[in-house]
Amino acid sequence: MNVMKMLVSPRGAVFLLLVVLLVAMISLNPRYGEPDQFLRFVQRVAPVALVALGQYFVIVAGEFDLSQGSLITAQVIIAGNLVGQDDTKTIPVLVGMLAFGAAVGFINGVLTTALRIPSFIVTLGMMLALRGGVMWWTGGAATGNPADSFRAIGRSGITDVPVLGFIPYSVLVLIGCVAIGIWLMKRPYGKTLIALGNNARAAQYAGARNWWVTTRAFIISSTAATISGVLLVGFAGVHPSVGVGYEFTAITAVVLGGVVLGGGRGWIVAALAGAFVLETLFVVLNFANVPSTMRDTVQGVIIITAVAYAGVAFRSRRKRGDQTTSPESGEGPDTPVASSEAPALASEGASHTGGQ
Amino acid sequence: MKRVKLDATLIVLIILIAVIVVSAILVASVGRNFFSPGNITDILTGMSVLGLVAIGQTLVILGASLDLSVTQVVSIASLIGALTMAGSEGNIVLAVVITLAACAAIGFVNGVIVTVLKVNGFIATLGMGLILQGVLNTYFQGSAGSVPWAFQLIGATGVGPVPVSTIIMLALAAIMWFLLNRTRTGAHLYAVGGDHEVARLSGLRTKAPLIAAHVGCSVFAGLAGLLLASRLGVGSPTVGEQGGYALLSIAAVVLGGTLLLGGRGSVWGTVAGVAIFAVVNSTMSVMQISPFLQDVVRGVVIIAAVAVYARRVIGSRRARFGGKSSQPVSVVEAGMR
Numbered sequence: 001m002n003v004m005k006m007l008v009s010p011r012g013a014v015f016l017l018l019v020v021l022l023v024a025m026i027s028l029n030p031r032y033g034e035p036d037q038f039l040r041f042v043q044r045v046a047p048v049a050l051v052a053l054g055q056y057f058v059i060v061a062g063e064f065d066l067s068q069g070s071l072i073t074a075q076v077i078i079a080g081n082l083v084g085q086d087d088t089k090t091i092p093v094l095v096g097m098l099a100f101g102a103a104v105g106f107i108n109g110v111l112t113t114a115l116r117i118p119s120f121i122v123t124l125g126m127m128l129a130l131r132g133g134v135m136w137w138t139g140g141a142a143t144g145n146p147a148d149s150f151r152a153i154g155r156s157g158i159t160d161v162p163v164l165g166f167i168p169y170s171v172l173v174l175i176g177c178v179a180i181g182i183w184l185m186k187r188p189y190g191k192t193l194i195a196l197g198n199n200a201r202a203a204q205y206a207g208a209r210n211w212w213v214t215t216r217a218f219i220i221s222s223t224a225a226t227i228s229g230v231l232l233v234g235f236a237g238v239h240p241s242v243g244v245g246y247e248f249t250a251i252t253a254v255v256l257g258g259v260v261l262g263g264g265r266g267w268i269v270a271a272l273a274g275a276f277v278l279e280t281l282f283v284v285l286n287f288a289n290v291p292s293t294m295r296d297t298v299q300g301v302i303i304i305t306a307v308a309y310a311g312v313a314f315r316s317r318r319k320r321g322d323q324t325t326s327p328e329s330g331e332g333p334d335t336p337v338a339s340s341e342a343p344a345l346a347s348e349g350a351s352h353t354g355g356q
Numbered sequence: 357m358k359r360v361k362l363d364a365t366l367i368v369l370i371i372l373i374a375v376i377v378v379s380a381i382l383v384a385s386v387g388r389n390f391f392s393p394g395n396i397t398d399i400l401t402g403m404s405v406l407g408l409v410a411i412g413q414t415l416v417i418l419g420a421s422l423d424l425s426v427t428q429v430v431s432i433a434s435l436i437g438a439l440t441m442a443g444s445e446g447n448i449v450l451a452v453v454i455t456l457a458a459c460a461a462i463g464f465v466n467g468v469i470v471t472v473l474k475v476n477g478f479i480a481t482l483g484m485g486l487i488l489q490g491v492l493n494t495y496f497q498g499s500a501g502s503v504p505w506a507f508q509l510i511g512a513t514g515v516g517p518v519p520v521s522t523i524i525m526l527a528l529a530a531i532m533w534f535l536l537n538r539t540r541t542g543a544h545l546y547a548v549g550g551d552h553e554v555a556r557l558s559g560l561r562t563k564a565p566l567i568a569a570h571v572g573c574s575v576f577a578g579l580a581g582l583l584l585a586s587r588l589g590v591g592s593p594t595v596g597e598q599g600g601y602a603l604l605s606i607a608a609v610v611l612g613g614t615l616l617l618g619g620r621g622s623v624w625g626t627v628a629g630v631a632i633f634a635v636v637n638s639t640m641s642v643m644q645i646s647p648f649l650q651d652v653v654r655g656v657v658i659i660a661a662v663a664v665y666a667r668r669v670i671g672s673r674r675a676r677f678g679g680k681s682s683q684p685v686s687v688v689e690a691g692m693r
Contacts, residue, residue, distance in 0.1 A: 115663045117662045121607060121610050124603055125656065125659035127603075128655030130655075132650065251478075261476045293490060300482075300484060301483070301487060303479060304484070311473065
């Protein structure tokens with residue numbers, strides 16, 4: 001009973017949706033029920049799930065990261081160009097890519113926090129600059145796939161495992177990243193991040209170094225996009241269109257998971273479930289013979305419905321006085337910081353109030 | 357830090373002038389004249405389509421919402437327009453009315469999803485964009501319809517160096533400025549965008565202004581689509597996507613000094629923001645910079661221009677009761693929330 005209640009609650013809606021979609025997928029094509037095939041499915045979801053995982057950190061802090069898709073494209077092309085056919089370059093280039101990703105996140109974070117430019121604009125600019133920069137560097141042409149040892153991360157795995165049969169490396173990478181993500185959110189850093197997303201000024205009064213907390217969220221997001229890019233090189237190859245639109249898919253997945261745009265509320269596992277919902281949906285639409293051209297439409301309807309349902313369910317629950325979930329209303333996060341013009345606070349919190 | 361009492365629109369104008377000066381010098385350095393009628397026409401033409409979309413986007417952003425579906429609305433409008441006209445001059449009025457009505461309907465649905473179902477504007481319009489994209493993919497394989505010559509003239513002619521399309525855009529900007537500043541719905545839109553809860557507690561109907569803003573935004577995107585149809589001579593299902601209007605219009609609006617959080621900003625700032633883009637674009641093409649590098653420059657310009665006033669006190673309180681006591685009030689700026 002309790003499980004049922006949890007599943008129809010706004011927080012559980014995404015898991016209910018995921019279960020329904022997984023059942024639909026397996027009944028439409030029973031082969032997906034086999035562990036081996038199911039893991040291959042997870043392998044395909046891994047890049048999107050990773051990007052959503054990274055985006056979660058940024059969104060929960062009340063920001064956006066629109067540069068993820070471009071960063072993936074950039075990293076994929078960097079890998080293609082720098083690794084070439086030389087197996088010995090795999091490790092150095094991998095390290096270089098991670099450093100580049102972290103640097104992009106750092107720049108995003110510092111521009112957002114130090115210069116107080118809305119992150120929507122910072123990462124939009126970064127998105128244009130990264131894509132243009134990489135295209136300019138390569139002349140717009142892809143230069144072939146990198147060495148097999150590099151591609152192996154995304155496309156192969158451990159074979160001959162009992163019961164499961166085949167465990168793709170990307171599934172292991174995903175599990176590792178999810179574990180790190182959950183661990184981070186349980187640590188003081190995660191708590192501070194959510195506090196900051198909920199009310200930046202309160203977090204600052206509580207002693208949080210806001211700029212560094214937010215900047216780390218951006219670094220995590222860019223690093224996640226980088227890892228996703230490494231996996232994509234494996235099974236999608238090197239192409240300038242790899243990664244296009246991933247930022248919106250990631251934001252959609254995170255929001256489907258019940259994470260509130262504007263920050264301060266949301267569960268990392270639900271965001272992950274959101275990514276799985278989206279990808280399972282595509283597979284189901286594929287099997288259900290929905291014309292490929294209509295897929296966008298179905299996706300759009302489902303996104304709006306899911307988010308509207310979560311909002312409506314949340315409000316009706318609040319009206320009944322059920323305070324088991326977070327006491328904030330659906331539209332709450334949109335209001336607090338923007339309206340805090342109380343004079344005392346404005347003069348005290350000078351460093352965070354646009355200066356005085 | 358000493359407070360600088362500068363209106364956001366004024367700052368944008370200063371940035372615009374600075375950009376023009378730098379561009380004029382750069383253009384002169386390759387032996388061309390920035391102020392030649394041809395170049396001016398180029399820049400003004402480049403402003404008109406993005407200008408229309410951005411004016412509409414200003415309305416929703418003032419209401420603390422967003423519209424990411426404008427890209428698809430532009431494409432659909434160009435198709436509906438061109439298909440209804442079907443090359444005959446007699447159909448022009450009918451086509452414009454049908455197109456704008458369809459766009460208004462899309463905007464109305466957006467507005468209802470945002471206000472009644474309380475779905476965040478970002479998600480609501482992202483979803484609507486996907487829905488429309490699916491419709492575009494399914495029913496239109498390529499360019500369709502045809503636009504009569506009389507309608508093509510709108511996109512092609514001009515008064516001196518000023519294209520008719522730009523004049524229309526500026527006239528509509530003036531009308532929107534009037535509506536925003538002199539009508540009740542306009543004032544309510546600012547109030548709802550500034551603080552939804554305070555507006556509600558003050559007894560405003562908070563839904564109506566926001567729905568109106570969404571309808572207005574889609575209608576403006578529709579006008580942009582019609583203008584593109586007039587230029588191309590046909591309707592195209594990809595014309596919106598090629599322009600990347602959703603993100604660029606948001607960038608132009610923010611560049612124009614409108615707060616992404618809503619409640620503060622002006623249509624004229626947006627027009628100046630669009631002008632900055634147009635000047636930068638035209639200068640880069642005169643300088644023959646690689647299209648890929650142009651994207652890099654655009655990205656840097658967006659960030660740099662917004663950075664100029666992001667640290668300042670942007671939110672001087674809107675003048676009350678028409679008085680002159682516009683007193684600067686500090687505003688917490690916490691990025692997009």
